Every structure is written in C-alpha cells, then in structure tokens.
Amino acid sequence: MLLALDVGNTNLTVGLVEGGAITGTRRAATPRGATADEVELLLAGLLGLEARALDDVRAVAIASVVPAVTAAVGAVGARRGMGMLVASPGNVPLAVRVDRPGEVGPDRLVNALAVARLYGTPAVVADFGTATTFDCVGPDGAFLGGAIAPGLELGLEALAARTAKLPRVELRAPDRALGRDTAHAIQAGAVLGYQALASGLLARLRAELAEVSGARAGDVRCVLTGGLSAAPWAHDIGGVDVIDPNLTLKGLAILHAEVAGGEPLARGA
Numbered sequence: 001m002l003l004a005l006d007v008g009n010t011n012l013t014v015g016l017v018e019g020g021a022i023t024g025t026r027r028a029a030t031p032r033g034a035t036a037d038e039v040e041l042l043l044a045g046l047l048g049l050e051a052r053a054l055d056d057v058r059a060v061a062i063a064s065v066v067p068a069v070t071a072a073v074g075a076v077g078a079r080r081g082m083g084m085l086v087a088s089p090g091n092v093p094l095a096v097r098v099d100r101p102g103e104v105g106p107d108r109l110v111n112a113l114a115v116a117r118l119y120g121t122p123a124v125v126a127d128f129g130t131a132t133t134f135d136c137v138g139p140d141g142a143f144l145g146g147a148i149a150p151g152l153e154l155g156l157e158a159l160a161a162r163t164a165k166l167p168r169v170e171l172r173a174p175d176r177a178l179g180r181d182t183a184h185a186i187q188a189g190a191v192l193g194y195q196a197l198a199s200g201l202l203a204r205l206r207a208e209l210a211e212v213s214g215a216r217a218g219d220v221r222c223v224l225t226g227g228l229s230a231a232p233w234a235h236d237i238g239g240v241d242v243i244d245p246n247l248t249l250k251g252l253a254i255l256h257a258e259v260a261g262g263e264p265l266a267r268g269a
Contacts, residue, residue, distance in 0.1 A: 002262055003043075003057045003082075004252035005073060006107060007064035009130040010153075011227055014046050015249035017256075020266035022249055024050040027227070030066055036075035043076065059083035059262065061252040063106040085260050093258055095142035107248055108135050109143055114251030115223050116141040118267070119242055122213045124205050126198060127248070128226035128234065130154055134201050136209045144209070147201055152194045152228060159186065173233035191233050199238035206239065223247065 004015040004022070007030060016024040026046040031039060044054050060077050062085070064070040070086060077084040087106035089096055092113055096104060111125045116137055123137045128151065135146040150158075153171065160168040169183045169190075177192050179185030202222050210217040224240045225247035234243065244250070256262040 001052070001056045001058060002253060002256055003060045004249040005060060005062040005064070006248045006252065007062065007066050007069045008107070009065060012069070013249065014043065015246060015252070016047070016050060016052060017253045017265070020263055022246055022253065024052070025246060025249065026050065030069060032066060032068060034069070034072060036072045039069065039072040040076045054080060057082055059085065059256065059260065061085045061087070061256040063087040063110045063248060063252055065105050065107065083260065085256050087252065087255055091259055092255060095140070097138070097142050098145045104143065105133070108133055110248055110251035110255060111135060111225060112137045112143045114247050114254055115221070117254050118250065119221050119223055121221070122209050122215055122219065123221040123223060124202060124209060125247070126202060126222065126224045128152070128224065128228035132198070132226070134205055136205055138209070139213045139215065144212070146205065149197060149201070152190060156190055159190070171231065173236065195233065195237050202239040
C-alpha cells in the first residue's frame with residue numbers, strides 16, 4: 001500500500017492507494033512542532049480509522065509545505081523501512097516555466113501533474129486551502145505560474161480576531177447579498193465575495209492562458225480542489241468544469257508511479 005500525504009499549513013491529508021485507486025482518505029490538523037514519534041502515532045491513528053496499520057504501508061509519497069513535518073515523516077519512514085518520495089521541483093516530471101522554479105510549492109506542481117494526466121491541458125487548477133492557489137498548465141503540461149490569494153477561512157479568522165464586535169460565522173452562502181444582520185452580512189461579504197473572486201480570477205487566467213497557448217478560452221479546463229472544494233457554496237463558482245477534492249493525493253500516486261515505479265493510478269479512480 002502507498003501512503004499519499006499532503007501536508008498543508010493548516011491540515012494534513014492522507015490517502016491510501018492500492019489496486020490503482022485511492023481507497024480511503026483522512027484529515028487532521030498539521031502537527032507543526034511534533035516529534036517523529038508523535039507523527040508516527042498520528043499516522044497510525046488515521047490509518048486505524050480505515051482499519052489499516054503502518055505495517056501495511058510499503059512506500060510514502062509526500063507533498064509538504066512544512067519542512068519540520070517532512071523531516072518527521074522521513075524519520076518514521078526510515079526506521080520502518082518505507083520507500084520515501086518527497087515531491088519537489090526537481091522530481092515532478094513536468095517543465096516549470098517560471099522565474100524561480102525552486103520557490104514553487106510541491107503541492108502546486110503535483111496538482112499540475114494530476115490535471116495534465118487526468119483531465120487534459122491547457123488547464124487552470126484552483127486549490128482552496130489555507131491559501132487559494134490558481135495554477136496554469138500549458139498545452140504541453142508545463143507549469144506556467146498563476147495567482148495566490150488568502151484562503152476564505154483565513155480571512156474569516158482575521159476578521160473575527162482583528163475586530164472588537166464581528167463574530168466568527170458559519171461558512172455558508174446566504175440567499176441574498178443584502179444582509180439584514182451582522183452574521184448574514186459577513187457571510188455575504190466572505191462567501192459570495194469569495195465566489196466572485198474565484199470566478200473572476202478563473203475567467204482572467206483562462207483568457208490569458210488561452211492567449212499564450214494559442215487555444216480558445218473555452219478549451220481551457222478549470223479544475224477545483226482542496227479542503228473547501230467539497231463545500232456546497234463551491235459548486236456555485238462560475239467557470240469550474242470539474243471538482244476533485246482528492247486531486248493532490250491522485251497526483252502523488254501518479255508521481256510515485258512515474259518516478260518510483262509504483263502501481264499506476266487507474267483512470268476514474
């Protein structure tokens with residue numbers, strides 16, 4: 001069994017990959033200051049929720065933006081004899097056509113790889129996490145750059161923390177933008193406003209990507225992923241062709257197959 005591990009600034013997501021498919025996913029808060037022993041206990045606990053054990057894992061493929069967690073997972077893998085593949089600009093098999101390739105987050109490259117293999121190019125991937133990233137993939141599968149915006153939950157937390165009277169509200173879309181109370185007004189500004197931000201950036205990136213690639217704007221695929229992509233309000237974002245919350249985990253399985261000779265991910269898995 002392959003353990004695909006997506007380590008973000010807020011959440012850590014694990015995916016169990018076997019038989020060419022993702023057979024289970026679990027999520028926990030990212031343990032930024034955890035020791036290797038604590039990370040081992042966390043992983044064992046998440047696998048236990050799927051009635052599996054760390055002894056079932058033969059290899060780990062990880063995309064991480066938290067170096068301390070990457071190191072702790074590496075230590076766990078080393079003492080358990082697991083094969084380790086850490087995604088980076090140096091081993092993700094695609095061209096990275098930006099000014100500073102080494103600065104691109106591995107999750108963004110893994111998403112680009114996944115969308116090219118699963119959904120076709122040219123494409124834009126929007127990943128809704130702590131930050132929201134919009135990444136452009138050229139017709140040849142090359143990573144061309146994109147845009148980064150503060151995540152929706154980050155904005156809501158900042159609004160509640162930096163004001164005296166504005167509360168933390170439930171993350172859902174109201175029926176109307178015209179709020180008649182404070183909670184409704186915050187939901188309108190945050191959720192409806194974020195829908196507009198996402199659809200506006202997708203439209204602009206789609207047009208710019210079409211221009212530089214010589215394609216029609218309608219031929220550019222837009223794929224939405226990330227922890228918030230499964231929320232009901234995300235389905236109302238304009239310009240999205242596919243919502244795939246597990247795109248990063250699928251990309252890690254694809255990367256492991258292509259770089260380390262692992263089992264290929266089945267289409268539609």
